Amino acid sequence: MAITHAILASLVGDKPCSGYDLAKQFNSSLGFFWKASHQQIYRELARMEKKGLVMSEVVQQEDRPHKKIYRVTDEGTQYLVEWIALPTEPSPVKEDLLAKFHVGYHVPIHIIIDEILRRRKIHEEKLKLYYEREREYFPDVAQMSMKAKFRYLNLRRGITHEASWISWFDEALALLGGAAVE
Amino acid sequence: MAITHAILASLVGDKPCSGYDLAKQFNSSLGFFWKASHQQIYRELARMEKKGLVMSEVVQQEDRPHKKIYRVTDEGTQYLVEWIALPTEPSPVKEDLLAKFHVGYHVPIHIIIDEILRRRKIHEEKLKLYYEREREYFPDVAQMSMKAKFRYLNLRRGITHEASWISWFDEALALLGGAAVE
DNA sequence: GGTGCCATGTAACGAGTTACATGATTGG
DNA sequence: CCAATCATGTAACTCGTTACATGGCACC
Numbered sequence: 001m002a003i004t005h006a007i008l009a010s011l012v013g014d015k016p017c018s019g020y021d022l023a024k025q026f027n028s029s030l031g032f033f034w035k036a037s038h039q040q041i042y043r044e045l046a047r048m049e050k051k052g053l054v055m056s057e058v059v060q061q062e063d064r065p066h067k068k069i070y071r072v073t074d075e076g077t078q079y080l081v082e083w084i085a086l087p088t089e090p091s092p093v094k095e096d097l098l099a100k101f102h103v104g105y106h107v108p109i110h111i112i113i114d115e116i117l118r119r120r121k122i123h124e125e126k127l128k129l130y131y132e133r134e135r136e137y138f139p140d141v142a143q144m145s146m147k148a149k150f151r152y153l154n155l156r157r158g159i160t161h162e163a164s165w166i167s168w169f170d171e172a173l174a175l176l177g178g179a180a181v182e
Numbered sequence: 183m184a185i186t187h188a189i190l191a192s193l194v195g196d197k198p199c200s201g202y203d204l205a206k207q208f209n210s211s212l213g214f215f216w217k218a219s220h221q222q223i224y225r226e227l228a229r230m231e232k233k234g235l236v237m238s239e240v241v242q243q244e245d246r247p248h249k250k251i252y253r254v255t256d257e258g259t260q261y262l263v264e265w266i267a268l269p270t271e272p273s274p275v276k277e278d279l280l281a282k283f284h285v286g287y288h289v290p291i292h293i294i295i296d297e298i299l300r301r302r303k304i305h306e307e308k309l310k311l312y313y314e315r316e317r318e319y320f321p322d323v324a325q326m327s328m329k330a331k332f333r334y335l336n337l338r339r340g341i342t343h344e345a346s347w348i349s350w351f352d353e354a355l356a357l358l359g360g361a362a363v364e
Numbered sequence: 365g366g367t368g369c370c371a372t373g374t375a376a377c378g379a380g381t382t383a384c385a386t387g388a389t390t391g392g
Numbered sequence: 393c394c395a396a397t398c399a400t401g402t403a404a405c406t407c408g409t410t411a412c413a414t415g416g417c418a419c420c
Contacts (some may be wrong), residue, residue, distance in 0.1 A: 001409070006281050020371050033280030040408060042373060063417065065371040084289050087300060088278040088281030090347075091184050096270040098336050103195040105328040108265050118269060141357075145280040146287040153354050154280050160353075164346035165272075172335050173344075175323075175392095185379070222380060222399060239405050245389065247399040274408095 003044050006034040008053065008072055008080040015073035019045050032158045043069055055077055113130040113176060127162040128154060185226050188216040190254055190262040192233065198253035201227050209298045227252055235261055295358060302351040309344035314338060 001116075010022060010030055017025075022045075023038035025031075046056045053076035060065045073081070097119065104112050138152045139143070192204060192212055199207075204227075205214075205220035218226075230236045236260035241249045254262070279301065286294050320326070320334045 002276065002278065005278065007373075009281040009284045012288065019373095030284070031275065032283065033275060033277045034274070035274035035408095037409065038353045038371090038411085039373080044407090046373095061370095065416075067371070079287055080285065084282045084285070085293050088282070089295060090301070090304060091277050092280045092302050093213065093215060093218035094184065094217070095215045095339075096184065096187065096271050097341060099191040100270070101332045101336050102191045102212070102215065102269075103262065103266070104332040106194065107263055109328075111267050115269060119272070122272060139195045146291075149357055150286040153357060156353060157277075157280060157350050160346040164342040168335075168339050168342045171338055175331055175335060200399075201401095218379095221382085221397090226379090228401095243398095246413080249399070323380070325376070 003034070003036055003040065004048060004053070005080065005083055005088055006030070006036070007041065007044060007048065011054065011070060011072045012077060012080060016069050018067045018069055020067070024071075027143070032154045052076070109176060113173070116169055116172055116176075120166060120173075123162045123165045123169070127159065127166065130159045130162065134159065185216070185218055185222065186230060186235070187262065187265055188218070189214070189223065189226060189230065190258055193236065193254045194259060194262060198251050200249045200251055202249070204252075214336050230258070235259070242347060243254045291358060295355070297349050297355055300360075302348060302355075305344045305351070309341065309348065312341045312344065318339070 006026075007022060009026060011017070014025070019038065019042045022030075022041050023036070026034055026036045026041070045054065045056070049070070050057055052073060054070045054072055056068045056070045058154070059069055061067060097115070100112070100115070134152075134155055138155070141152070144152060188208075189204060192207060192234075193199070196207070199223045201220065204223050205218070206215055208218045208223070227236065227238070231238055231252070234255055236254055238250045238252045241251050241271045243249060279297070282294070282297070286355075316337055320330070320337070323334070326334060
């Protein structure tokens with residue numbers, strides 16, 4: 001029962017929108033806390049509507065396919081608020097790269113080093129993107145609404161997360177004798 | 183196709199063992215890169231045996247239930263090594279707490295603060311545990327076998343991960359005006 | 365003419381969780 | 393006597409991924 005919460009949080013925290021819009025958001029800003037494919041989102045929205053947590057309205061558009069806009073019902077809002085008050089455990093870890101490291105000494109070291117360099121780049125690009133967003137959207141940290149503070153903190157979580165990966169990659173390269181990062 | 187890899191990595195990187203043993207390990211050392219319940223592990227082992235990736239042998243014990251010890255076949259080893267050479271993407275993010283933050287301004291602030299303090303404690307305890315293990319098992323970083331280096335790096339990943347959470351929690355407390363951490 | 369975006373979905377499968385079930389031994 | 397540990401599993405369900413399907417418009 002977790003993608004339900006992510007969808008509710010999105011519809012309440014931002015605004016009513018279509019499954020298509022949600023799918024896009026889950027690949028960008030909402031991607032800080034959740035990833036989901038459009039198929040999963042459509043299926044879940046249908047279920048949630050059956051349960052009365054959201055309601056939909058079809059909107060016709062010119063020169064474009066129709067949209068099905070979903071909004072959260074009172075029942076859905078209550079459900080979300082009650083959930084927030086419940087304690088949450090850290091999310092379970094699933095990280096392929098660490099499984100590879102567990103047996104890394106069984107393969108030629110250059111395979112590992114190459115993979116580290118490749119992954120490091122990915123995380124570095126993401127970090128750069130987050131820093132840009134930070135400069136653009138949150139220039140004045142001292143003067144922020146409550147809503148802005150929470151959004152800022154989510155972005156900051158993305159930043160600390162990516163930064164911790166990068167510092168670990170550098171540690172790994174130093175220990176395994178990989179080439180210096182340009 | 184991912185728990186397969188985690189199980190193979192465990193059996194190859196440590197030693198042949200039972201589903202029960204695997205389940206325990208997935209809650210401790212292997213827990214750095216994977217979490218799995220015993221039900222899931224038993225099911226997956228059965229599937230893997232059917233595919234020929236592992237083979238089992240029943241071992242009778244005195245005063246205890248029998249054990250079914252699994253070991254990796256040549257085919258399984260090859261499958262694992264080939265997988266390691268493939269690139270891996272960062273694991274998808276799913277973090278309830280950030281979904282809560284997305285709509286955090288809709289609930290009384292003390293609920294959020296309490297949850298931050300509770301979660302911070304959990305991560306702090308884990309970090310402490312990891313540091314102890316670091317001191318105990320890896321006292322001499324300069325002199326390590328290849329295998330030890332990889333194990334050490336996985337532990338270090340746990341450490342950087344937990345540390346990044348804690349620094350973020352402190353940031354959040356400062357911004358949201360929570361009580362100072364004792 | 366091809367690629368990509370807009371916008372919806374279905375179907376099949378594999379991954380992961382929760383509940384249920386059994387039965388012996390050890391330790392407080 | 394109760395709880396925990398050892399050790400196995402089945403069944404039912406939801407979550408998540410991959411593949412398939414449709415069809416129009418915009419841009420190069």
